[in-house]
Amino acid sequence: MVINVESLGRRFGDVWALKEINFQVQAGEFIGILGRNGAGKTTLVRLLTGQLSPSEGSMDICKHRVESRPTALRRIMGVMPDTTALFDGLTGEQYLHFVGRIHGLQEEVLQNRIRELGELLEIDFLQPLPIVDFSFGMKKKTALSAALLHAPSLLFLDEPFEGLDPVSSDTLRSLLESLRDHGTTILMTSHLLGLAERLCSRFIIINQGRIEADGSAESLLRGNETLESLFLRTVGKAKAGALTWM
Numbered sequence: 001m002v003i004n005v006e007s008l009g010r011r012f013g014d015v016w017a018l019k020e021i022n023f024q025v026q027a028g029e030f031i032g033i034l035g036r037n038g039a040g041k042t043t044l045v046r047l048l049t050g051q052l053s054p055s056e057g058s059m060d061i062c063k064h065r066v067e068s069r070p071t072a073l074r075r076i077m078g079v080m081p082d083t084t085a086l087f088d089g090l091t092g093e094q095y096l097h098f099v100g101r102i103h104g105l106q107e108e109v110l111q112n113r114i115r116e117l118g119e120l121l122e123i124d125f126l127q128p129l130p131i132v133d134f135s136f137g138m139k140k141k142t143a144l145s146a147a148l149l150h151a152p153s154l155l156f157l158d159e160p161f162e163g164l165d166p167v168s169s170d171t172l173r174s175l176l177e178s179l180r181d182h183g184t185t186i187l188m189t190s191h192l193l194g195l196a197e198r199l200c201s202r203f204i205i206i207n208q209g210r211i212e213a214d215g216s217a218e219s220l221l222r223g224n225e226t227l228e229s230l231f232l233r234t235v236g237k238a239k240a241g242a243l244t245w246m
């Protein structure tokens with residue numbers, strides 16, 4: 001077992017963003033964490049990656065308690081956060097270099113990986129442009145590259161497709177398929193249900209801070225149901241989109 005989460009809860013003030021979260025993840029699973037805006041997906045990723053501490057319950061990754069932030073976990077985990085809070089004053093290459101050195105990568109290996117990531121994602125990390133002047137999609141690609149540099153076996157991706165153009169999005173899909181096929185364990189939040197359906201082996205649907213559904217497509221979908229109809233059935237239907245003054 002790679003991840004074991006028991007009775008996990010996180011409160012902000014009086015509001016529980018997550019409550020009574022229980023699940024286990026086995027090596028090689030590709031889990032889609034789904035839910036409406038504000039459901040608690042990013043909070044879950046931030047908890048599991050040690051960016052937030054829980055209000056209750058426990059989280060273990062590879063038998064390490066996440067809150068103790070062991071170095072062993074930093075080595076095996078790659079994290080692409082939903083925000084693109086990078087070091088704004090650095091160029092892409094300087095930032096990735098910094099991240100790679102933290103992971104102890106040798107200079108030549110690091111240079112080769114930065115070049116290969118740039119070629120695959122079609123972004124020139126070497127250009128003398130500070131990250132603050134990157135487009136949103138460029139920042140996402142930089143964050144993704146930083147998450148992959150040290151070849152992690154466990155990946156957390158928060159809305160990785162958000163802001164990517166259709167070509168880059170398809171490249172990322174293909175890259176994730178390849179990582180999945182090579183046994184990387186992946187937890188990904190996404191609102192793109194078609195992509196999630198294509199990529200993930202299992203879905204965890206969170207609604208108002210609680211897990212409403214957890215299982216494979218085969219175990220959750222009824223008959224010819226799509227992931228989108230399962231999602232709507234689980235968390236509620238859309239409203240008619242009309243405004244009284246227009």
Ligand SMILES: Nc1ncnc2c1ncn2[C@@H]1O[C@H](COP(=O)(O)OP(=O)(O)OP(=O)(O)O)[C@@H](O)[C@H]1O
Pocket residue numbers: 012017035036037038039040041042043044
């Ligand atoms: N630092 C914080 N302080 C107060 N409330 C917070 C904080 N972080 C998250 N929340 C609240 O926790 C709840 C879950 O937020 P979260 O960002 O996890 O949702 P999400 O499922 O990722 O949503 P989205 O799909 O819109 O990104 C929301 O009600 C949010 O307002």
